[in-house]
Amino acid sequence: MRSPSSVPSEEPDAEAASVHALKENAWREVAAIDAALEAGEIDETGWHTAIAGLVRPAYLAAGTPWGQSGMTRGEADWVSARRFVLAAVERNGTFLDCGCANGYLMECLERWAAADGLRLELYGLDIIGELVALARRRLPHCAGRIWEGNALTWVPPRRFDVVRVGLEYVPERRRPDLVRHLLSTAVAPGGRLVIGPYTEETGAPATERALVRWGFAVSGRAEVVHRDPRVVRRIVWLDGAEQSVSVLQP
Ligand SMILES: C[S@@+](CC[C@H](N)C(=O)[O-])C[C@H]1O[C@@H](n2cnc3c(N)ncnc32)[C@H](O)[C@@H]1O
Structure with a gap:
């Protein structure tokens, strides 16, 4: 959203x-x-x-x-808007999709990563129980790896090499807390938090600027064109190892 x-x-x-x-x-x-x-x-x-x-x-x-994951346009748009998440993934490992909806991104990332020669083990979290149930039904082989909870407060039973989340999943004033919480409890040592994809005006990287203003170190970014040239789709990522100890304190 x-x-x-x-x-x-x-x-x-x-x-x-x-x-x-x-x-x-x-x-x-x-x-x-x-x-x-x-x-x-x-x-x-x-x-x-x-x-x-x-x-x-x-x-x-x-x-x-893809509609059950919030994409109102067709499959080609879904692929264009989501496949580039893999720009943040450099090696085999575990990947937690916070806000997994029906699990379609989990399913696609596993397949797209394999096509790129990477082995990803996907995990999911969603705040809506009915979507968690749907994701578990759709992906029986992942059912034990999909949880219900609020990404802002949920404490995972393990850590993950890559964690993805959207800042819009919490009220605006809690966004720094969401980033801090996931870096502190969900991202494995040497791991990475990916924020996005989100759509932003082409010349104005507002999300990245906000993350820097909140004290986080942005380690990388990727973007893809949008059919409207006034905006682009972006992700940014934050490596756990690059964050200052003080910014991770509650
Ligand atoms: C747009 S869908 C994302 C689907 C897929 N992961 C993707 O990126 O295309 C957003 C999902 O995030 C979930 N969500 C929103 N706020 C959340 C929160 N605070 N904690 C966990 N899940 C949340 C919603 O229920 C919804 O299923």
Whole structure:
């Protein structure tokens, strides 16, 4: 889910225009939930419940595996928007997808990595129980490696060479805490936290700048073109070993 101010229309035809309208509505709803939190009308648990209330029906009603992972366009867009996550993966190892939805990214990363000559063992976490159940049904060989929990507070039973997460999974004021928590509890020694993919204006790497402002060392980045030239899809990654001890203190 993106922030209300993010991506301009990329949709050329009528069906796509209606998808765009749906996304616009979702952005408005997220903005209203953010405002309710800021006004003290809901607490952070209420924020997660309200966001899950938007995500759950949309993902469960989708007719494609990528739709059940939040991609409203087709498979080619899914591949273009997600395969480049592997730019952050340099060797065989374990990979935790925080916010795994129906597990389709786990499934694709395992396959795409194998095509690139890498062996990845995929793990998943999601805050919505119904999506965890769906991911376990879809990927029976991974069922014991998919958990339900909030990435902001969940303490994993093991560490992972690569952990992926989206900053938008928590209220804006908790984003530094999310990064700190995952680096401290989920990323293995010598491991890496990947943030994204997210869509941003081409000339303005706002997410990377925010991470630096919060005190984190950004170790690398990758981006791919978007069909709208005003924006690009990006990931950044933070190597655990490059973070200062003080930034990891709660
Ligand atoms: C857009 S989908 C991502 C699917 C897939 N991992 C990908 O990157 O394409 C976001 C998922 O994150 C989950 N999620 C949102 N907030 C979360 C949180 N705080 N902890 C764990 N999962 C969360 C949502 O339930 C949803 O299934």
